[in-house]
Amino acid sequence: MKFSNSVVLVTGANRGYGRAIAREFLNRLDEKSLLLLHSRSGAVPWLQEANDSEKSRCKIEILKGDLSESIKWKELFDAKVSDSSFENAFLISNAGTCGNIEKPLLESGHMLDEMASFWTSNVAQFIPLASVFKKKFSKSKIHIINITSLISKVNVPKLSLYSASRRARNCLLEVIASEDASLRCLNWAPGPMETEMFYYMKETMIKTNTDVEMWQNMQPVKTDVSAKVFVDILAKDEYKSGEYIDLFDVWKQEEQ
Ligand SMILES: NC(=O)c1ccc[n+]([C@@H]2O[C@H](COP(=O)([O-])OP(=O)(O)OC[C@H]3O[C@@H](n4cnc5c(N)ncnc54)[C@H](OP(=O)(O)O)[C@@H]3O)[C@@H](O)[C@H]2O)c1
Numbered sequence: 001m002k003f004s005n006s007v008v009l010v011t012g013a014n015r016g017y018g019r020a021i022a023r024e025f026l027n028r029l030d031e032k033s034l035l036l037l038h039s040r041s042g043a044v045p046w047l048q049e050a051n052d053s054e055k056s057r058c059k060i061e062i063l064k065g066d067l068s069e070s071i072k073w074k075e076l077f078d079a080k081v082s083d084s085s086f087e088n089a090f091l092i093s094n095a096g097t098c099g100n101i102e103k104p105l106l107e108s109g110h111m112l113d114e115m116a117s118f119w120t121s122n123v124a125q126f127i128p129l130a131s132v133f134k135k136k137f138s139k140s141k142i143h144i145i146n147i148t149s150l151i152s153k154v155n156v157p158k159l160s161l162y163s164a165s166r167r168a169r170n171c172l173l174e175v176i177a178s179e180d181a182s183l184r185c186l187n188w189a190p191g192p193m194e195t196e197m198f199y200y201m202k203e204t205m206i207k208t209n210t211d212v213e214m215w216q217n218m219q220p221v222k223t224d225v226s227a228k229v230f231v232d233i234l235a236k237d238e239y240k241s242g243e244y245i246d247l248f249d250v251w252k253q254e255e256q
Helices: 016-028 045-049 073-080 112-124 126-136 160-179 196-207 212-217 223-236 247-255
Strands: 006-010 034-039 059-064 088-093 141-147 184-189 243-246
Touching (some): 016 034, 059 073, 112 160, 126 141, 196 212, 243 247
Parallel strands (some): 184 243
16 A cells, blocks of 8 residues: 655665655655655665665655654755645654663663663654644644563563563554544554564573573564554554554464
């Protein structure tokens, strides 16, 4: 399914799952659409490698910003988006980190500065971003998506910060959905995927003798496979706003 006359912003679009989501949208957007690729450094290496026909499918702009710092989102949008009258506007809040997962929380020696940076980039930054996005694209049907994780629903040793931050993100989006019925809000858990974050977690867990069997047996999915299922859900637009959906639940339902 294609998307017409839409603007899509993907945070952390330079690599990992963000890259796969951006590429999936690139294949489905039309010439009236705009793809906004957020990247911390401003570089999006895969875009250089994409061929000309891919790159000419829609307009593409890059938004540079470190999510752990104060970002002037309004100025960024105003500089890159001249006409904001799109039919649909999708904000895909994907970027993030898992934090320091080497030791149990109270043995990790986390300092307040480090904590502040983690919570700013993983949770708090979403609020000014979503707020400015909503104003900027007020003429559009707005879809706000939080890329979350199954780990937001369970307590896993060493992954306390990761789990708590994803749970907080889920909560924020649920509340936003309840505050404004005109918004389409989705918490999407994409499954374990072959990315740097996954391999860092797996190696660290095995190295520190934590849930070794589970991590050794875990079968990550390819980012583009998960991205396709995700973008199909957005295209169908049938989910309940504020809902949490996991990749494996979608696959289970399809089997029934
Ligand atoms: N991989 C999995 O198994 C899995 C499973 C469930 C959910 N998720 C979720 O999926 C999302 C993407 O994860 P991933 O696996 O693709 O991770 P990844 O490969 O480590 O990529 C993380 C992305 O976030 C960006 N990012 C991190 N901190 C940033 C900051 N301060 N400012 C700007 N950008 C920043 C990174 O940019 P740089 O390149 O500049 O660092 C990168 O683009 C995360 O929210 C994660 O929780 C992943």
